[in-house]
Amino acid sequence: MPLVSFDLLVSGIRSGQLASFPTDTVPALATIPSSSSLIFNAKQRSLKKPLILMAANISQLWDYVSADFERDNWHQIAQNYWPGALTLVVPASQKIPASLNPTDPTTIGVRVPDSEIARKILVQTGPLATTSANLSGQPPLRRMAEIAATFPNVLTLSPQEVPLELEMGTGQPSTVAKWDGNNWKILREGSVILDT
Template identity: 30%
Template sequence: MAKYFDVHPENPQARTIGNVADSIRSGALVAYPTDSLYALGCQLGNRDGLDRIRSIRDLDDRHHFTLVCQNFAQLGQFVQIDNDVFRAIKAATPGSYTFILPATKEVPRQLLHPKKKTVGVRIPDHTVVQALLAEIGEPLLSSSLLLPDEPEPLTQGWEIKERLDHVVDIVVDSGDCGTKPTTVIDFSGGGAEIVRYGAGDTARFE
């Protein structure tokens, strides 16, 4: 049965954030809100957590997982970015975007796209997630909480608790976070290719 934490959206309780972070370090799989949908997340390198996310979402090995990062210093450890791409991403973050980029050797092999050797990265504009990332001190391995064969995402923490009670360990609820996933921009081919239109404005990349 999943633990349920009700967290203030603007002033997240430090003790609660610390408890969630400790559980993630101990191998927990968490459902948490972002600036675009709820997400499933676990510690980087948590192979069991990765397998559980694949199972919940019915994902194949070509799915791009996302490293949810606190800031650019953290993001730069895990992906290769040239100056032009750096400026484009810097101007759009933090925000509701996921960027696909060539991975560095810091990224566990099982997270990489099998052919392209790329990974998704993002810096969310969400107070609760930022507090959690600061407490953990490393990115969260994440995937949007989109259930297979369901047209709409789950937007309420209590509903996620009811639906996923026996497949996740923690549900963090800080209110509704919308129904649009991130906009996904693929920079791995040199230019900006919009892979998915979502919550982030695409005008700057078109």
């Protein structure tokens, strides 16, 4: 599938296709939550590795997080670190398709990237199921042309739509922190140092 324009990428995502675009960390593979199985299939990814729900802003995520969790401090943490390279694993609402986290559908990783391009897409598509653009076990691909070559059936944002320095991201993964009922537990160290 050819590299596509911003508008074609957005319309393809809305119709349930798999797409790739830059973020602040590494480029993402993304699709609407109900089509998340496309990501697992394309990456040859284990169902034991959940996907991340990425959004343009925190308000897009309210409906996907358990209402019982709102009393806890995830709002403050999110406001302090988002947009940014921090993924928060929190209790999921019933709106989350179980396919995003097949082994534990009661939780979901959520993130708002510090990428104007990604947020511009997410404003138009709504929250998307995401992960890094690579085959499982391989390093993340960082150039749109490489992604298009590796995933020929994925709508990939044309490099003409993206300045080179923004196309590749930082190359560092997001920090992943999970709420354990009392505090935040770091599951993956990344570029953000979480001060809880």
